[in-house]
Amino acid sequence: MTTQQPPTNATARVAFITGASSGIGYATALAFAREGVHVVAAARRMDRLAELQKAVLKLPAAHGDILLIEADVTRPETLAEGVKLALGRFGRLDILVANAGLGHRGSLVDADWSDIDTLLRTNIDGVLHSIRAAVPVMRASGGGHILIISSVTYNLTSPYAALYAASKAFVSSLAHSLRLELEGEHINVTDVLVGRTQTEFNDKRLGAGKRTGEGVPTMSPDQVAAAIVRATHGNPRSVIVRFFDRLLIWGNIFIPEIIGRIALRQYR
Numbered sequence: 614m615t616t617q618q619p620p621t622n623a624t625a626r627v628a629f630i631t632g633a634s635s636g637i638g639y640a641t642a643l644a645f646a647r648e649g650v651h652v653v654a655a656a657r658r659m660d661r662l663a664e665l666q667k668a669v670l671k672l673p674a675a676h677g678d679i680l681l682i683e684a685d686v687t688r689p690e691t692l693a694e695g696v697k698l699a700l701g702r703f704g705r706l707d708i709l710v711a712n713a714g715l716g717h718r719g720s721l722v723d724a725d726w727s728d729i730d731t732l733l734r735t736n737i738d739g740v741l742h743s744i745r746a747a748v749p750v751m752r753a754s755g756g757g758h759i760l761i762i763s764s765v766t767y768n769l770t771s772p773y774a775a776l777y778a779a780s781k782a783f784v785s786s787l788a789h790s791l792r793l794e795l796e797g798e799h800i801n802v803t804d805v806l807v808g809r810t811q812t813e814f815n816d817k818r819l820g821a822g823k824r825t826g827e828g829v830p831t832m833s834p835d836q837v838a839a840a841i842v843r844a845t846h847g848n849p850r851s852v853i854v855r856f857f858d859r860l861l862i863w864g865n866i867f868i869p870e871i872i873g874r875i876a877l878r879q880y881r
């Protein structure tokens with residue numbers, strides 16, 4: 614944790630972002646700060662968060678403030694402590710972007726259990742811990758908005774990417790139920806269905822399968838970040854950034870076997 618000075622704008626919204634040290638989380642932190650939103654940036658790599666802080670401080674004058682939190686989403690106590698520090702610094706919490714996540718490729722049966730465990734503890738438990746840490750403070754703040762970063766693979770028949778796709782199916786399913794559980798408390802929940810994005814995600818992916826799904830168009834993390842920030846000005850049930858991703862999701866509804874066989878060729 615770094616900066617301790619009081620916020621320059623005490624009425625600005627406050628966004629807690631997990632996995633803010635790279636990729637989509639980093640771009641989202643910058644995009645919020647550019648809008649004047651105060652950012653609580655959480656991740657394990659503090660050196661990368663320090664780079665984010667430098668980038669925020671270089672933004673034009675009306676930017677939001679930034680608080681860096683060293684947190685591992687698989688360890689709920691680090692998130693609880695992070696939320697406490699955020700409350701101490703900014704006095705409220707309006708937005709949670711549950712973004713930290715990892716990929717996995719390879720045979721479901723032959724995968725190392727340690728990789729499966731890391732994947733599920735990060736992509737599933739990490740989202741649960743983040744929500745359970747943030748909601749009590751949002752309640753005290755009079756409401757809020759939770760954005761769960763899922764994937765277009767959430768409904769994809771995904772041979773050799775089955776564990777990752779299933780982890781995203783879990784959080785997407787959770788988002789839709791939670792949206793109704795929390796609406797009476799003025800807490801919005803949005804499922805963000807992200808397609809292939811140019812980040813460190815592919816390089817860090819767990820598992821033996823190293824093929825990347827050649828030929829699938831990529832987008833920039835800034836595009837995804839802009840869609841996330843835009844969503845917080847409304848209350849969409851889900852966000853799909855590109856038309857290509859919408860086509861993929863429809864394909865999985867109407868022609869799942871064909872899409873699954875294309876995925877099999879891509880991922881095996």
Ligand SMILES: NC(=O)c1ccc[n+]([C@@H]2O[C@H](COP(=O)([O-])OP(=O)(O)OC[C@H]3O[C@@H](n4cnc5c(N)ncnc54)[C@H](OP(=O)(O)O)[C@@H]3O)[C@@H](O)[C@H]2O)c1
Nearest residue numbers: 632634635636637657658685686713714809810812813814
């Ligand atoms: N890139 C894509 O094509 C794509 C497509 C669909 C969905 N997504 C989703 O988008 C989200 C962000 O991924 P990205 O593409 O931006 O990848 P990325 O650049 O690899 O970023 C992943 C972030 O998650 C953090 N993280 C991982 N494990 C963590 C842990 N145990 N505790 C705290 N933070 C942790 C990393 O920070 P530290 O290592 O510093 O902790 C990093 O900041 C993920 O949920 C991913 O599933 C990505």
